[in-house]
Amino acid sequence: xxxxxxxxxxxxxxxxxxxxxxxxxxxxxxxxxxxxxxxxxxxxxxxxxxxxxxxxxxxxxxxxxxxxxxxxxxxxxxxxxxxxxxxxxxxxxxxxxxxxxxxxxxxxxxxxxxxxxxxxxxxxxxxxxxxxxxxxxxxxxxxxxxxxxxxxxxxxxxxxxxxxxxxxxxxxxxxxxxxxxxxxxxxxxxxxxxxxxxxxxxxxxxxxxxxxxxxxxxxxxxxxxxxxx
Amino acid sequence: xxxxxxxxxxxxxxxxxxxxxxxxxxxxxxxxxxxxxxxxxxxxxxxxxxxxxxxxxxxxxxxxxxxxxxxxxxxxxxxxxxxxxxxxxxxxxxxxxxxxxxxxxxxxxxxxxxxxxxxxxxxxxxxxxxxxxxxxxxxxxxxxxxxxxxxxxxxxxxxxxxxxxxxxxxxxxxxxxxxxxxxxxxxxxxxxxxxxxxxxxxxxxxxxxxxxxxxxxxxxxxxxxxxxx
DNA sequence: ACAATAGTGTCTCTTAGACAATATCGA
DNA sequence: TCGATATTGTCTAAGAGACACTATTGT
Numbered sequence: 001x002x003x004x005x006x007x008x009x010x011x012x013x014x015x016x017x018x019x020x021x022x023x024x025x026x027x028x029x030x031x032x033x034x035x036x037x038x039x040x041x042x043x044x045x046x047x048x049x050x051x052x053x054x055x056x057x058x059x060x061x062x063x064x065x066x067x068x069x070x071x072x073x074x075x076x077x078x079x080x081x082x083x084x085x086x087x088x089x090x091x092x093x094x095x096x097x098x099x100x101x102x103x104x105x106x107x108x109x110x111x112x113x114x115x116x117x118x119x120x121x122x123x124x125x126x127x128x129x130x131x132x133x134x135x136x137x138x139x140x141x142x143x144x145x146x147x148x149x150x151x152x153x154x155x156x157x158x159x160x161x162x163x164x165x166x167x168x169x170x171x172x173x174x175x176x177x178x179x180x181x182x183x184x185x186x187x188x189x190x191x192x193x194x195x196x197x198x199x200x201x202x203x204x205x206x207x208x209x210x211x212x213x214x215x216x217x218x219x220x221x222x223x224x225x226x227x228x229x
Numbered sequence: 230x231x232x233x234x235x236x237x238x239x240x241x242x243x244x245x246x247x248x249x250x251x252x253x254x255x256x257x258x259x260x261x262x263x264x265x266x267x268x269x270x271x272x273x274x275x276x277x278x279x280x281x282x283x284x285x286x287x288x289x290x291x292x293x294x295x296x297x298x299x300x301x302x303x304x305x306x307x308x309x310x311x312x313x314x315x316x317x318x319x320x321x322x323x324x325x326x327x328x329x330x331x332x333x334x335x336x337x338x339x340x341x342x343x344x345x346x347x348x349x350x351x352x353x354x355x356x357x358x359x360x361x362x363x364x365x366x367x368x369x370x371x372x373x374x375x376x377x378x379x380x381x382x383x384x385x386x387x388x389x390x391x392x393x394x395x396x397x398x399x400x401x402x403x404x405x406x407x408x409x410x411x412x413x414x415x416x417x418x419x420x421x422x423x424x425x426x427x428x429x430x431x432x433x434x435x436x437x438x439x440x441x442x443x444x445x446x447x448x449x450x451x452x453x454x455x456x457x458x
Numbered sequence: 459a460c461a462a463t464a465g466t467g468t469c470t471c472t473t474a475g476a477c478a479a480t481a482t483c484g485a
Numbered sequence: 486t487c488g489a490t491a492t493t494g495t496c497t498a499a500g501a502g503a504c505a506c507t508a509t510t511g512t
Contacts, residue, residue, distance in 0.1 A: 006235065045232055077319065079274070079279070197488075198490035402501085402503085403501055425463075426461070431464085
């Protein structure tokens, strides 16, 4: 009965040069040894409390990262997706600032622009597409993109992140109004971005109570992004 | 390794007397034999193509229903949720018109108002809460509630369904504008709702291409429903 | 004719976007 | 002082909600 292969995979995403990237690793187990794929592995029923725990462990062990945001994406399953047989993968996605990956990379994490991803084993291509769609959809209505910024950031920086994800410019005034409405940031007193040859920008941080939680709005930041499910 | 119990469950919902109800069944297997619970069961690796297929089979076998809308909700997992051991349930949710359940009920489906659900085994209570939240959130931005209507329905009927789910009255003019914008319905020529002591209403049906697909909008129909994730 | 609800027209208020004025830094 | 970008103020246009008017049926 239980001849089902139970795994988890993590779509770890970050922003690099204003382009969304996915973290890939060379597989160290059969099948597809040595091929780039999503970080993932078997669920350890003995050690893992649940699948989220398994995802966190995988991220920690294989990429050396503790993600400030981790959410279940979906479960991918079936007879065809794994040559070993009927399998099931509970997939999580994580967003981290680029420097976190850079710092943690004692391991060989490969960052691939999401438009360049090709030739992945299993149904990892489809999984990544689903994850990217989810991040884009959710970003239009929530504070999700702040997890791509570091601890401190300026509003223009954050706007750039939103624009990179949504793929279109956002009106500056509207953006600030929306961020104000989301009520998720707090200005860091006296902390300004320095070094630039122009007026310095105020630094902000996420309000503590929004760690791992999103602030939502009922109206999209942009206009389109209306994919039919 | 694979001592993981792999199951699927289905949160089958319908609208009855303008109240959202969940379909429950008496369990015919241990544990919790005879107790009301969500329809569900083991994944059959031999028969099921994937988990969606397993959910459809379960719905068919246990409730005699083929749902016009079925979507994956999430996967619930862990050591604690099932007395038999580390388990994992891929949960789907389905919306059907009330008469479909009534017609199919040669079996003992119990419809329970979602506010009255209590004492369910496993983590079914939490699963149902998640499903209800999902349906409410999604209804504010999409055509999802049409699946609670029958084949043909009037706009006032549909508005009533939206209002029942969102839990607040909706402006009639705004509602019609929004439905127009969603562009998902087509009027049935000459078909009107009769028998009422007032002007008859035009009957509509879902445009064919939206079967199992949602039409989305970028602005919510109501104003609130801003749960922090 | 009356009661009741369907379907529309229109006004107002809120909100998003355009535009522009002011602020503040390094060079 | 100049160039560049942050921040804020304000006008305009689009969309949502309120209100009311017309349409059509059964009684």
